[in-house]
């Protein structure tokens with residue numbers, strides 16, 4: 001690829017989740033504008049959502065695009081896990097007149113973004129300083145539960161990393177205590193396999209709330225994830241507050257499991273749309289205590305810092321970096 005071709009701007013950047021599709025135009029290296037979020041359900045396909053974005057942004061066509069999307073990317077055919085959009089990467093590239101289209105998992109993109117995120121937009125929740133040269137772990141509840149990691153390469157000076165493309169959110173849920181076992185049993189009446197994502201997601205918040213109501217013999221209206229959060233944080237609804245406490249505790253288990261599996265002494269990062277909405281409550285929630293509650297490995301985990309990502313569109317840093325590599 002010649003320098004002239006690979007330096008053409010604007011480029012299309014996108015972060016596609018099960019609920020929200022986010023688009024931006026990268027107009028110069030590391031600079032994006034016209035950042036827009038739309039509901040996936042408002043468009044029959046990704047291609048039509050992109051065309052609508054082009055029309056709104058006033059661009060006829062771009063040459064290069066990079067998309068992070070919430071599903072495994074294992075070939076040309078892409079099928080979203082928590083939304084009905086499905087497409088061929090090559091057919092989409094041709095239909096949109098793109099010279100280059102790269103598609104990666106959305107949490108692989110977010111992992112690539114981690115070294116670029118502004119420090120002031122990371123909220124530290126416990127632990128010591130990150131261990132330079134150790135892997136970073138990443139997870140984030142949203143419509144689903146994304147997971148990834150960033151593994152350092154070379155001599156451990158922190159300059160080079162390989163992002164992981166895993167699907168850890170679909171690993172089996174591990175209950176920690178009697179209450180979580182009851183929630184697991186309740187979830188088993190709905191799903192043949194209770195993955196961690198079934199609980200650590202927007203629909204998961206709703207399921208935990210339902211399960212707690214069921215255990216308490218309560219009958220009441222079901223609540224949306226946003227309602228549960230609002231009522232739980234305001235203190236209006238004790239059952240909603242309990243739901244948030246359980247959600248954060250389960251996230252503590254999942255985060256420490258991931259940290260142990262990756263040896264992530266470089267830190268655990270929490271993304272996704274839900275935790276940043278929990279505000280100050282999250283730092284005082286059962287999350288950190290549960291994160292460290294790992295028997296003989298409690299001391300190991302106590303040293304690992306956890307960071308909540310509050311950057312508005314963090315995955316854009318990652319898709320931009322991935323596109324740069326692809327074009328270089």
Ligand SMILES: Nc1ncnc2c1ncn2[C@@H]1O[C@H](COP(=O)(O)OP(=O)(O)OP(=O)(O)O)[C@@H](O)[C@H]1O
Pocket residue numbers: 016017018019020021070082106141142143144145146201202203205225226227229230272273274277
């Ligand atoms: N205030 C809130 N509190 C808790 N959950 C919320 C709130 N508002 C929306 N949600 C839930 O957040 C989820 C959407 O999260 P997010 O914005 O991360 O979407 P996404 O990027 O499309 O998802 P993903 O990448 O996981 O597929 C939905 O399940 C929604 O119900």
